[in-house]
Amino acid sequence: MSITEVGQQPTLSLRGITKRFGPLTANDDITVDIVPGRIHCLLGENGAGKSTLMNILFGLLEADEGEIRLGETSLKLTNPKQAMAAGIGMVHQHFMLIPVFTVAENMVLGHEPTRAGMLDLQSARRKVRELSARYKLDVDPDALVEDLPVGIQQRVEILKALANDATYLIFDEPTAVLTPQEIDELMLVMQSLRDEGRAIVFITHKLREVRAVADDITVIRRGKVVGQAEPGTSEGELATMMVGRSVSLKVGKTAADPGSERLVIDHLTVASESGAVAVDDLSLTVRGGEIVCIAGVQGNGQTELAEALLGTMTPVSGTVNLDGADITNARPARSIKAGLGYVPEDRHRDGFIGEFSIAENLVLDNLDGFTKFGSLQLKAIAENAIARIEEFDIRATSHTQSVNSLSGGNQQKVVLARELSRPLALLLASQPTRGVDVGAIEFLHKRIVGERDRGTAVLIISTELEEVESLADRIAVMYRGRIVGIVPPDTSRDVLGLMMAGVPHEDALATMKEATHE
Template sequence: MKLELREITKKFGSFAANRNVSLTVEPGEIHCLLGENGAGKSTLMNVLYGLYQPTSGEILVDDLAVEFNGPSDALDCGIGMVHQHFMLVPVFTVAENVALGSESLKGASLDLETTRSKIREISDQYGFAVDPDAVVEDLPVGVQQRVEIIKALVRDAELLILDEPTAVLTPKETDELLAIMRQLKENGTSIVFISHKLREVREVSDVITVIRRGEVVGSVSPQATPGELAAMMVGREVSLSVTKAEAQAGEEALVVSDLTVVGSNGVTLLENLNLSVAKGEILAVAGVQGNGQVEFAEALLGLRKASGSIRLEGKELVGRSVRQVLEAGVGFVPEDRSTDGLVGPFSVAENLVLDLYKDPRFRSGLSLRKRAIAANAEERIAEFDIRTGSANAHAATLSGGNQQKIVIARELSRPLKLFLASQPTRGVDVGSVEFIHERIVAERDSGVPVIIVSTELDEVYALADRIAVFFHGRLMGIVGPDTPREILGQMMAGATEDEVRATPPPDGDGGPQPPAASQRDAGPSGDDPIHHDGRAVPNAPWEEQA
């Protein structure tokens, strides 16, 4: 399928989300739409999918002008879309979700067997490994995304729109998705890939069209450098590395002793963790997702019942409520902003004071000081460059990156004794990543102890003064940011630092060396990393992104 957008403009009142956007997607092409959060990428694709009507301009499919009054029209024309936030019913099975909207009947009953057969056929063709009878809420996020792709392919989509498809995926799941995209392309499916992640874009795209503030800046090949792409996205030169001075660590501020967390099913999630964080330093927690990092952050905040001790400036936090922990001076950025960090139907202004509503600045008796809340919002919006048409806009209407800025702005707008951020730049564009990293370093430099939990090794190395490695809820060791990635990868797979360093490398050259910058940018090369007992490390976290 050939797709052409000609001079598409979409306005919401006086605000133009897209201005005269033109692009062409050739048959069997992966065409990337690259831009900052809030650049208008998703709006443009919602126009293409029939969710929005363009203010002006036209859509051509195989050189014929078409009009879409809804997603069903786009689907009938062979265009499918996988949204950033999945459109699945959690309590339904895979087959039931795929059947929604295209139900076929067998007599008076729903013909789910035909749907199951189609799911198995597509799953086998692309190696999806999706069980048609699995309940969606029991599936990992990466598998749920495959269900969304199957929904489109069952309807014979010839062009697939993927809206920020890797925003919620682990590095391993991301690589699997990129492989699926290549296979779809080989089978003739055209793909519009919406992203702001430079490594992924350069790795899989045939053509990259950059959008900035609703307008096309230009189209380039994937051979363009990350620096060139970042500059086109943001409109200025962007530093893809973190500049920070040597940490001036002070006295210990947070001391965690024998911290243990047991789940409701009796499984030990964290086991006898002991670590400390000093004032003016960043401790980064590294580990493959699902190894206790989330439980650690939740235990620090009081969201999980824990045994042991968590002392912040000498005051015990174990046993305190979340409200008491926040009032003790802990700022918290959760891993999932949409579920735990924001209230979508609330305004931007209201979300900026979610945990500050008891502050006398914003409350008078039982009433809120609306003028003070509005003034605070305008100040935070300007300071953190939150892209929104109004402080009164619902938070759910903002792009993912701008929602993240709301959470960051709220937590850094009060004096802190500990700043705890889980996946602080997940789903955030390069310009915003640079800004958020600068704010985190500034918080450290002001003397606040900082804990960062991240599955992105680039982020861990860029920010950390020390790195704590988790595996199966246990602390494998705390190392410096100069530790080679080979050693860190093996620790993340279950080896202690002493075990790794005690085992000489296969060539006996004295130990693994950090890869050169060019090798780090390119990703893995050469043999798989080796475990301390000679086994290959499973799912070693080599995946990186700019």
């Protein structure tokens, strides 16, 4: 199939697709038509079944029931090679690139061109340059992938799909690791691909992006298609379809009334596990009664900063003080006793013990408070759980239910309920709403703001710019381990995007001013 034939291609249809993983039905009788020359957005919360459906279409998974058709032809797709032969390409959320290979080597992996029995990398380089020029995706064919920023790595993923002449392109949550400017560039790329006759499937849970580019919108909730929507549908209506009830997309909060400094980070340097500098001479203060949000693309030292504050990583230099107490080299138990509440970025790994009950998880960091004469006070633990379940609207059948059996939003509520059930000096929450539905996000944001209003210092680390803009009283932008600027929450997305790419605040303002005058 050549690119010139793209506009003549038939509709790609999924008919009655069902996929089960044990007792869980990830896709339940889903029917979707993917039409060349249109951008079809699959909208739904994390865990709704969007990626599972597309992994079936790309041959990574096999459906238990249903059929995939290309026009009048039934397709049997049991591996990605078959999918690519049918003209289907996929830009994965987690890049499928070999870091130590060059761009050109990654481009031809699996279908290497040869000349006289030898690998012909020159033709691979030529292909990269041709596609880069055609789609304005500037990439050096000889660059090592591991040396490229994530935005450029994504370009390589897109070029790989285009190199295979894909007519039907799947973009799986493609904006998760991009700056606002890179997101805008990606939207233009998708639109140009659509305009030349390709079919684009755009998987996302971000309402703003859907409304910006969609021609068709299919909303999936808990594995089922719950409706179709027009591109002009409001964000509120789309959110209601996603969740099944009306939700508020705005964080209701009054202006902050900050008090004295509670968290003081002074010239902190932290090395990663590989020994590279992850946090680089960083200084930051957070006062009681304010929310400071750290914005930035994932992988710029945010994880190491959070772990150093908790005490699971030891700083190379610098100090951390909480309410005047030095916790620089404290173990987590002492940091928690000093008043640190911690919501980790990966709740499954660090936030709870899945096999334990809700009641047990709610006292994990405060067992001393529920122990008498060396024995756990089971009645008090149960009573605490019943009260927290009601207070935090945790949807469960009983306090004895295992946390593993809860939805992602309710798991996160358990973590937050535990941390907010004691007086705090600092609430440190990293990606507090990752993998959580819109309804649960609304609740979690309210509780975070409520903690601020009680005089707690709140430090949020989030890669979701909408969340940062909604919650923050101040925004600290982090790039390569450093704070490149601290700005108010009404700072424009364009300025924030430049800062997230490493441009200092004043330079970002000057750049935007020049662009406006032009």
